Amino acid sequence: MATFKAVRGTRDLLPPETALWSHVEETARRIFARYNFGEVRTPIFEDTSLFARGVGEETDIVSKELFRWQDRSRAASERDTSLTLRPENTAGVVRAYIEHQLGESGQLQKLFYMGPQFRRERPQKGRYRQFYQIGAEVIGPPHAGSESPLRDAEVLEMLATLLDELGIQGWRLEINSVGSAADRARYNETLRAALEPVVGQMCEDCQRRAVTNPLRVLDCKVPEDQPIIDTLPKIADSLDDESKFHFAAVLAALDAAGVAYTRNHRLVRGLDYYTRTTFEFTHGGLGAQNALLGGGRYDGLSEAIGGPRAPGIGFAMGEDRLVLTLQSLDPNSAPAQRVQAYIAPLGDARNPDALNRVNAGALALARELRRAGLSIELGDGSFRLKKSFEAADKAAARIVILGEDELQSGILTVKTFATGVQTKVPRSELIQFLEQ
Numbered sequence: 001m002a003t004f005k006a007v008r009g010t011r012d013l014l015p016p017e018t019a020l021w022s023h024v025e026e027t028a029r030r031i032f033a034r035y036n037f038g039e040v041r042t043p044i045f046e047d048t049s050l051f052a053r054g055v056g057e058e059t060d061i062v063s064k065e066l067f068r069w070q071d072r073s074r075a076a077s078e079r080d081t082s083l084t085l086r087p088e089n090t091a092g093v094v095r096a097y098i099e100h101q102l103g104e105s106g107q108l109q110k111l112f113y114m115g116p117q118f119r120r121e122r123p124q125k126g127r128y129r130q131f132y133q134i135g136a137e138v139i140g141p142p143h144a145g146s147e148s149p150l151r152d153a154e155v156l157e158m159l160a161t162l163l164d165e166l167g168i169q170g171w172r173l174e175i176n177s178v179g180s181a182a183d184r185a186r187y188n189e190t191l192r193a194a195l196e197p198v199v200g201q202m203c204e205d206c207q208r209r210a211v212t213n214p215l216r217v218l219d220c221k222v223p224e225d226q227p228i229i230d231t232l233p234k235i236a237d238s239l240d241d242e243s244k245f246h247f248a249a250v251l252a253a254l255d256a257a258g259v260a261y262t263r264n265h266r267l268v269r270g271l272d273y274y275t276r277t278t279f280e281f282t283h284g285g286l287g288a289q290n291a292l293l294g295g296g297r298y299d300g301l302s303e304a305i306g307g308p309r310a311p312g313i314g315f316a317m318g319e320d321r322l323v324l325t326l327q328s329l330d331p332n333s334a335p336a337q338r339v340q341a342y343i344a345p346l347g348d349a350r351n352p353d354a355l356n357r358v359n360a361g362a363l364a365l366a367r368e369l370r371r372a373g374l375s376i377e378l379g380d381g382s383f384r385l386k387k388s389f390e391a392a393d394k395a396a397a398r399i400v401i402l403g404e405d406e407l408q409s410g411i412l413t414v415k416t417f418a419t420g421v422q423t424k425v426p427r428s429e430l431i432q433f434l435e436q
């Protein structure tokens with residue numbers, strides 16, 4: 001019979017690697033708490049139109065990569081709706097901000113999230129159809145200070161601290177400003193005009209983008225197009241004074257904090273909601289998919305999806321890529337876990353009553369030790385001594401032998417694998433002995 005496999009672009013995460021995932025998540029939670037972020041959990045699917053209006057109909061994510069379906073109505077109170085597995089979490093968080101009127105508090109909302117996202121991309125190393133993001137958003141009414149360049153710089157400084165604390169050496173921060181919506185409209189026209197005489201020599205995607213969304217031409221990776229793109233006007237020259245001033249203030253705050261960055265005029269990002277500051281952190285160990293994380297400001301997103309004015313800035317880290325980077329920096333980063341002791345009940349397989357007695361005694365002993373906080377693996381009374389030793393040596397630092405004699409005498413035999421020393425330990429002293 002044909003067997004099942006995880007669907008293309010999805011994968012199972014297994015121990016010991018999952019310990020590294022937990023480590024990344026715990027570190028992120030610790031840092032988020034230090035910066036006063038609280039956790040938000042939004043549903044994994046939303047109305048398709050939230051992403052169409054939020055992320056943008058013309059983006060690759062919405063036009064090509066959504067996992068969406070028509071949800072049939074079951075009751076008279078329901079309508080058929082188009083639903084979509086979230087391709088990212090910012091639109092969902094801003095929807096929740098609006099739905100729960102979080103802006104009414106007059107405070108900045110500082111929210112973080114962790115969880116799976118879904119995009120129908122061509123799978124390759126570091127790119128999956130179900131992938132995991134750890135992200136955060138700072139959003140609020142303008143009078144709460146949500147537009148301040150200090151917020152941008154603080155988020156970037158937090159990211160630098162988080163990557164450093166994770167032990168990811170060699171990251172690079174690339175930063176740009178895509179200006180206000182008006183700046184971008186102006187730049188799009190400038191680009192359109194500049195592209196007109198040259199676009200015929202460019203790739204098919206660029207020819208389409210030159211019409212639908214000229215800004216996207218700057219994302220093109222086709223080598224032959226690069227010399228043409230280098231000659232195009234820069235967005236920095238289309239920014240109005242306010243946007244220029246905002247960007248200069250972000251960079252000055254980063255300088256003061258000692259966070260290194262590189263300005264990248266071509267960094268426009270693949271989502272339409274961005275305004276002003278945009279950024280990516282990259283890492284050389286990742287190959288083609290080198291963006292560890294991306295983010296930026298989205299001052300008009302709330303209004304675009306029917307909410308009040310609520311400027312914001314945020315980011316999402318690709319957790320899959322953080323784990324890949326940690327593994328590339330240290331191939332031993334998730335060593336197999338060893339418990340403190342393996343309890344080997346030793347019974348006589350021909351005597352079911354005796355076997356049951358040692359098995360029951362072993363479970364009682366394991367319960368006592370585990371309740372005292374020790375990590376314990378429990379063998380089986382039907383194993384021969386050799387098999388127990390082999391299993392214990394793979395899983396544990398020590399083996400505790402428990403046969404009928406030990407049950408009666410209360411004196412247990414413990415072997416420590418690192419030293420090869422075998423010791424007789426009274427049951428009352430076992431916890432203390434194993435804790436050493």
Ligand code: HAM
Pocket residue numbers: 087088089090119121126127128129131132133135136137270271291292293294295296297298313314315316317318319320321
């Ligand atoms: P994004 O750049 O589309 O931004 O994704 C952020 C990060 O998610 C990427 O840098 C990458 O590490 C990871 N990522 C994206 N697609 C995949 C994939 N198919 N496989 C593995 N990893 C992937 C956003 O999603 C925005 N919502 C970020 C944001 C938050 N902007 C403001 N607030």
